[in-house]
Amino acid sequence: DIQMTQSPSSLSASVGDRVTITCRPSQGISSSLNWYQQTSGKAPKLLIFATSILHIGVPSRFSGTGTGSDFALTIDSLQPEDFATYFCQQTYMTPQTFGQGTRVEI
Amino acid sequence: QVQLQESGPGLVKASGTLSLTCAVSGGSLSSSRWWTWVRQSPGTGLEWIGEISQSETTNYNPSLRSRVTILADKSNNRFSLNLNSVTAADTAVYYCARVGTIATSLDLWGQGTLVTVAS
Numbered sequence: 001d002i003q004m005t006q007s008p009s010s011l012s013a014s015v016g017d018r019v020t021i022t023c024r025p026s027q028g029i030s031s032s033l034n035w036y037q038q039t040s041g042k043a044p045k046l047l048i049f050a051t052s053i054l055h056i057g058v059p060s061r062f063s064g065t066g067t068g069s070d071f072a073l074t075i076d077s078l079q080p081e082d083f084a085t086y087f088c089q090q091t092y093m094t095p096q097t098f099g100q101g102t103r104v105e106i
Numbered sequence: 107q108v109q110l111q112e113s114g115p116g117l118v119k120a121s122g123t124l125s126l127t128c129a130v131s132g133g134s135l136s137s138s139r140w141w142t143w144v145r146q147s148p149g150t151g152l153e154w155i156g157e158i159s160q161s162e163t164t165n166y167n168p169s170l171r172s173r174v175t176i177l178a179d180k181s182n183n184r185f186s187l188n189l190n191s192v193t194a195a196d197t198a199v200y201y202c203a204r205v206g207t208i209a210t211s212l213d214l215w216g217q218g219t220l221v222t223v224a225s
Contacts, residue, residue: 001169032209032210034209034211034212036212042217043201043203043215043216043217043218044152044201044212044215045215046206046211046212046213046214049206049208049209049211049213050208050209050211053208053209055211055213087151087152089152089211089212091209091210091211094165094167094168095154095167095168095169096154096210097154098151098152098153098154099151100151101151101152
């Protein structure tokens with residue numbers, strides 16, 4: 001299985017900050033990388049698919065970059081509703097696998 | 107607006123079978139989509155279980171393949187998950203989700219249902 005390593009595992013930030021979360025797969029995955037946001041007690045929500053494409057309705061302060069084996073999710077100007085846990089997912093190879101999550105807290 | 111809703115027992119005895127259903131409303135299970143099950147536990151995080159297509163082709167996580175079956179019930183617009191020989195390690199929140207059309211992301215999720223395996 002492809003292991004997905006996110007860093008950091010948690011971070012503290014303030015409203016208005018710029019935050020970057022990284023995701024590194026154990027092998028190259030082309031652009032088959034998705035990002036999800038999960039708030040407490042809720043199901044994950046798709047933010048970004050295929051590395052950099054924003055899902056419908058996702059604010060433009062979210063962006064995704066990367067290629068092959070190094071990916072990042074950036075949130076420009078953090079808003080109160082952005083405090084959540086973020087997961088990356090690779091769909092390059094079966095089984096799909098997820099990162100362990102990055103908790104963004106105040 | 108398509109919605110997914112999981113249902114099933116919240117408590118399963120060890121060595122028994124976990125059975126869950128995902129009802130699809132506002133859309134058709136027979137659309138050109140794949141439908142999937144994912145689970146989440148504190149110990150193992152998010153784990154992809156498997157998926158089924160509108161033509162009922164299935165793919166499973168190799169780590170669970172010997173114990174899992176995903177079926178489609180098109181007449182009732184729902185799909186199901188059966189996981190047998192469960193242990194405490196199968197205790198998790200189980201989600202059903204829809205696979206996106208452009209990339210194999212999970213673009214719509216059910217709210218999730220907690221299943222506890224008790225000895």
